[in-house]
Amino acid sequence: MKKSILFGALTVAGLAAGGAAAATLDDVKARGKLNCGVTTGLVGFAAPDANGEWKGFDVAVCRAVAAAVLGDPTAVEFVPTTGKTRFTALASGEIDMLARNTTWTFSRDVDLKFEFTGINYYDGQGFMVPKELGVTSAKELNGATVCIQTGTTTELNLADFFRANNMEYEPVPIETNAEAQQQFLAGACDVYTTDASGLAATRATFEDPTAYVILPEIVSKEPLGPLVRHGDPEWGDIVRWTLYALITAEELGVTSTNAAELASGTNNPEVNRLLGTEGDLGAMFNLDADWALKAISSEGNYGEIFAKNIGVDTPVGLARGLNAQWTEGGLLYAPPFR
Amino acid sequence: MTILTDPPRGQFRLSMLLSDTRYRSLTFQGIALLLLIFAIAYLASNLMTNLAQAGLSISYSFLASPSGYDINQTLIPYNSQSTNMRAALVGILNTLLVSGLACVTATIFGVTAGVLRLSKNWLVRKMMAFYVEIFRNIPVLIWIIIIFTIMTAVMPAPSAFRGDDPDSTMVLGGIAFTNRGVYVPGPLLANPIFSATVLNWVLVLLFLVGSWFGARAVRTWATAKQEATGLRPTTWYWILAIWIVPVGILLAIMGLHWQIPELKGFNFAGGIKIGGPLIALWFALSIYTGAFIAENVRAGIQAISKGQTEAASSLGLRPGRVMNLVVLPQALRVIIPPLISQYLNITKNSSLAIAVGYADVTATLGGITLNQTGRAIECVLLLMLFYLTISLSISAVMNIYNNSVKLKER
Numbered sequence: 001m002k003k004s005i006l007f008g009a010l011t012v013a014g015l016a017a018g019g020a021a022a023a024t025l026d027d028v029k030a031r032g033k034l035n036c037g038v039t040t041g042l043v044g045f046a047a048p049d050a051n052g053e054w055k056g057f058d059v060a061v062c063r064a065v066a067a068a069v070l071g072d073p074t075a076v077e078f079v080p081t082t083g084k085t086r087f088t089a090l091a092s093g094e095i096d097m098l099a100r101n102t103t104w105t106f107s108r109d110v111d112l113k114f115e116f117t118g119i120n121y122y123d124g125q126g127f128m129v130p131k132e133l134g135v136t137s138a139k140e141l142n143g144a145t146v147c148i149q150t151g152t153t154t155e156l157n158l159a160d161f162f163r164a165n166n167m168e169y170e171p172v173p174i175e176t177n178a179e180a181q182q183q184f185l186a187g188a189c190d191v192y193t194t195d196a197s198g199l200a201a202t203r204a205t206f207e208d209p210t211a212y213v214i215l216p217e218i219v220s221k222e223p224l225g226p227l228v229r230h231g232d233p234e235w236g237d238i239v240r241w242t243l244y245a246l247i248t249a250e251e252l253g254v255t256s257t258n259a260a261e262l263a264s265g266t267n268n269p270e271v272n273r274l275l276g277t278e279g280d281l282g283a284m285f286n287l288d289a290d291w292a293l294k295a296i297s298s299e300g301n302y303g304e305i306f307a308k309n310i311g312v313d314t315p316v317g318l319a320r321g322l323n324a325q326w327t328e329g330g331l332l333y334a335p336p337f338r
Numbered sequence: 339m340t341i342l343t344d345p346p347r348g349q350f351r352l353s354m355l356l357s358d359t360r361y362r363s364l365t366f367q368g369i370a371l372l373l374l375i376f377a378i379a380y381l382a383s384n385l386m387t388n389l390a391q392a393g394l395s396i397s398y399s400f401l402a403s404p405s406g407y408d409i410n411q412t413l414i415p416y417n418s419q420s421t422n423m424r425a426a427l428v429g430i431l432n433t434l435l436v437s438g439l440a441c442v443t444a445t446i447f448g449v450t451a452g453v454l455r456l457s458k459n460w461l462v463r464k465m466m467a468f469y470v471e472i473f474r475n476i477p478v479l480i481w482i483i484i485i486f487t488i489m490t491a492v493m494p495a496p497s498a499f500r501g502d503d504p505d506s507t508m509v510l511g512g513i514a515f516t517n518r519g520v521y522v523p524g525p526l527l528a529n530p531i532f533s534a535t536v537l538n539w540v541l542v543l544l545f546l547v548g549s550w551f552g553a554r555a556v557r558t559w560a561t562a563k564q565e566a567t568g569l570r571p572t573t574w575y576w577i578l579a580i581w582i583v584p585v586g587i588l589l590a591i592m593g594l595h596w597q598i599p600e601l602k603g604f605n606f607a608g609g610i611k612i613g614g615p616l617i618a619l620w621f622a623l624s625i626y627t628g629a630f631i632a633e634n635v636r637a638g639i640q641a642i643s644k645g646q647t648e649a650a651s652s653l654g655l656r657p658g659r660v661m662n663l664v665v666l667p668q669a670l671r672v673i674i675p676p677l678i679s680q681y682l683n684i685t686k687n688s689s690l691a692i693a694v695g696y697a698d699v700t701a702t703l704g705g706i707t708l709n710q711t712g713r714a715i716e717c718v719l720l721l722m723l724f725y726l727t728i729s730l731s732i733s734a735v736m737n738i739y740n741n742s743v744k745l746k747e748r
Contacts, residue, residue: 087712112712143603145518155407155706159418171408172695173706179693182487187495188517188614190604
């Protein structure tokens with residue numbers, strides 16, 4: 001008798017776990033919190049500040065989604081994930097979405113059964129070397145020892161780049177960023193490689209950032225973006241259009257400071273549709289009419305989030321580059337809100 | 339008149355499974371076993387179903403696809419176009435290499451420290467106690483990182499060897515200690531007998547094996563002579579010659595010369611590189627586990643009754659010989675079983691390699707391959723299988739050795 005109860009409980013637990021894949025929106029609403037997977041700590045992108053509060057570029061996406069769905073940007077449970085645990089955490093339903101410098105690739109999208117909901121940062125793998133080496137191009141790195149922060153597509157791009165240029169190298173893959181940095185600073189490796197944004201974030205923490213240069217070659221395309229599980233297209237739509245709302249808001253000049261004012265009605269129909277004063281876009285995916293207003297008010301539009309966390313005035317100091325709006329020569333191009 | 343009758347022959351009836359004490363326990367054990375198997379099968383199928391529902395169906399096809407990444411220490415030919423399977427194999431060999439090296443050195447450290455801990459010399463005794471207590475009471479991961487960090491911070495970078503008046507120079511004109519590893523001269527053969535390099539070294543090894551048999555024959559002859567005449571002939575120069583001369587002639591014929599490492603570009607080229615991560619991991623595992631082995635050895639020696647030592651001394655044996663001929667052989671019976679656990683610990687602790695960038699199987703199969711393919715469950719299952727296999731193998735070998743040294747009761 002006892003055994004059958006045990007098995008019964010296991011079965012119910014199994015079914016519940018299986019069912020979690022279906023209606024993520026309802027789960028999040030019932031829970032009152034969004035479970036969002038982030039990095040274990042990368043300054044500028046996702047890291048707890050001195051008060052233990054998560055701050056950063058990827059964190060802002062989580063907060064925007066929480067604001068759009070629950071109306072409260074603080075209703076987020078941040079789940080730190082490593083390069084190894086992130087996909088399992090998402091696939092198993094431990095987190096509702098993953099916003100963690102994750103490169104959109106074919107096999108991750110198709111084979112691992114995830115849905116990338118857009119790109120919030122166009123990145124590429126770069127190389128950082130000490131200035132005193134006198135290296136000006138990655139093509140001069142034949143025979144170098146390369147420290148790698150593992151856990152991304154880094155190792156593969158590195159192998160491809162050196163093979164394509166018929167060069168030799170010696171990889172030193174180290175799991176923790178801190179250890180790899182220490183090796184690089186001690187001169188145990190000549191080169192440090194990871195995504196260019198990560199290099200800039202890492203260099204910002206060095207004692208003397210000016211003694212290191214990031215080489216001009218970007219050896220890969222690294223479109224980073226939030227992702228969700230396959231099997232719940234509605235939830236995917238919510239995350240996707242929340243990101244697009246932030247991008248569109250910048251394009252239309254809607255900021256966290258003027259959003260509330262603009263929401264009382266403007267002459268621009270697209271702004272009205274975005275902020276929910278015209279049409280019923282929110283109702284189409286079961287959210288309030290002012291979902292985008294809440295998302296934008298939480299951390300600001302895309303440009304504000306960028307400037308606040310990783311822009312040129314922050315220690316990370318990244319220029320917009322490819323991540324500028326399409327109207328300014330960048331790649332950010334959100335589909336129309338209508 | 340008495341009639342002898344045989345006791346009734348046990349006619350087996352089904353009900354006896356419960357009523358007969360001879361069968362009852364078997365019955366219940368059988369039922370319990372069936373229930374256990376059923377429970378495990380149920381949980382496994384439940385797991386598989388839920389994994390499939392979560393989009394995590396188990397598939398090992400990734401093992402045959404190209405790995406796409408490079409590895410810094412490969413004992414077998416490997417490049418980024420090799421399969422994930424081969425990357426795992428490279429990692430397995432690296433794990434075995436560092437575990438094997440660490441087992442040997444940890445034993446040396448441990449036996450030395452264990453014996454010296456019982457020394458009559460106060461300073462030596464206390465120093466060894468200090469070593470044991472310091473090293474076994476700090477987690478091994480911290481030792482690995484500390485040793486690696488000190489190595490990279492203290493040793494010069496290869497660029498320090500550059501220029502007319504370099505900051506660092508090679509030791510003995512051919513060994514370079516850098517913070518990327520130690521570069522030593524590598525042996526090269528000018529006129530090899532076989533075209534495949536490995537076969538030449540196998541030949542050298544065969545010569546050495548031959549020398550071993552030769553040396554043993556000399557010792558047997560010396561013993562026979564001693565038994566016959568009471569005088570042992572001096573044989574050490576014979577044995578030395580048997581070891582050196584044949585191999586020396588062979589190597590001279592093959593034209594052995596040494597390739598000195600040279601600074602080329604960013605790194606030293608030529609010679610043999612013993613990577614920094616390997617050295618740090620090897621040393622950390624040895625010195626950490628050595629502290630545990632020292633305690634095993636001390637316990638083993640103290641388990642031998644003092645009478646044995648006294649008896650040996652009264653026969654006129656010197657303390658060193660008392661230890662080597664009387665105490666240690668008996669102490670081995672106590673030392674070997676816990677030593678097996680320490681060897682298993684070394685093998686398992688070697689999985690901390692990724693902290694210093696050493697490409698063991700946890701770093702290749704369980705690290706980069708897992709990351710790139712996203713096949714976490716499959717990779718981790720394979721890793722568990724590997725460590726289980728290797729640990730059971732070590733246990734088996736050590737148990738055979740234990741059986742050969744344990745007290746023979748006749």
